[in-house]
Amino acid sequence: MNEELKNTLLRAIHAGADQLKLYFDGVFEIKSKDTLNNLVTEVDKKSEDAIIDVIRSEYPEHFILSEEVGELSTESNYKWIIDPIDGTVNFAHGIPICCVSIGLEKDGKLLMGAVFNPFMNEMFFAEKGKGAFLNNKPLKVSENKNVKAACLVTGFPYRWVEVGTDPIAVFERFIRMGLPVRRLGSAAIDLCWVAAGRFDGFWEYNLNPWDIAAGYLIIEEAGGKVTNFNGDPYSVYDKQTLATNGSIHDEMIKVINE
Numbered sequence: 001m002n003e004e005l006k007n008t009l010l011r012a013i014h015a016g017a018d019q020l021k022l023y024f025d026g027v028f029e030i031k032s033k034d035t036l037n038n039l040v041t042e043v044d045k046k047s048e049d050a051i052i053d054v055i056r057s058e059y060p061e062h063f064i065l066s067e068e069v070g071e072l073s074t075e076s077n078y079k080w081i082i083d084p085i086d087g088t089v090n091f092a093h094g095i096p097i098c099c100v101s102i103g104l105e106k107d108g109k110l111l112m113g114a115v116f117n118p119f120m121n122e123m124f125f126a127e128k129g130k131g132a133f134l135n136n137k138p139l140k141v142s143e144n145k146n147v148k149a150a151c152l153v154t155g156f157p158y159r160w161v162e163v164g165t166d167p168i169a170v171f172e173r174f175i176r177m178g179l180p181v182r183r184l185g186s187a188a189i190d191l192c193w194v195a196a197g198r199f200d201g202f203w204e205y206n207l208n209p210w211d212i213a214a215g216y217l218i219i220e221e222a223g224g225k226v227t228n229f230n231g232d233p234y235s236v237y238d239k240q241t242l243a244t245n246g247s248i249h250d251e252m253i254k255v256i257n258e
Contacts, residue, residue: 047084087186103213113214191215
């Protein structure tokens with residue numbers, strides 16, 4: 001069963017990515033959502049439709065949660081969590097740091113997930129208990145044990161009023177420590193790059209399940225750690241995300257909560 005699910009997942013993610021490649025750097029409609037720079041393009045919808053068509057062709061009874069269409073609710077214990085374009089602002093500006101992200105839950109727990117950036121030809125995949133992979137090569141988080149030597153990545157929310165704190169203040173604390181902190185514009189890629197050891201840690205406020213479901217599992221299967229900012233066990237429905245190689249996790253929590 002899992003092999004069939006994996007095949008469907010990979011077919012679906014390629015179907016979505018084909019839409020990204022077809023329209024990238026071309027002409028397409030762009031709209032704003034709740035804020036001026038929270039964008040959605042017609043390609044988001046085309047990618048989403050292509051992904052859902054593949055899943056529905058094999059598993060019409062499965063629950064689907066996707067960024068643009070919302071919930072396609074069923075009684076199934078399987079739920080597909082879909083981001084048809086993670087990094088839509090990048091995509092809309094012709095910046096090739098964007099991806100398709102799909103996670104699959106069973107009974108409320110992540111079973112497998114994939115993140116595919118077709119412009120870098122990087123396919124990240126993980127299955128619970130079976131490890132994480134980049135283009136079929138095993139992934140492992142970095143071995144850095146000192147936050148002062150870390151390379152970090154973050155992002156900022158579009159709607160600051162909902163955060164309840166000042167993300168810039170936390171960002172400033174890490175910057176004042178002299179740390180390199182990057183902002184790529186795609187949480188799914190940020191998470192995967194922590195899993196690959198390119199970054200040592202990532203934190204962000206107000207992410208949605210479709211931003212993080214696949215990347216969360218990929219980090220855990222690569223040996224990393226994901227919690228909220230208090231260090232509590234994580235859910236993809238949380239609004240605080242801290243993901244690290246595990247070794248610098250407690251130190252990052254202290255800096256975030258100073």
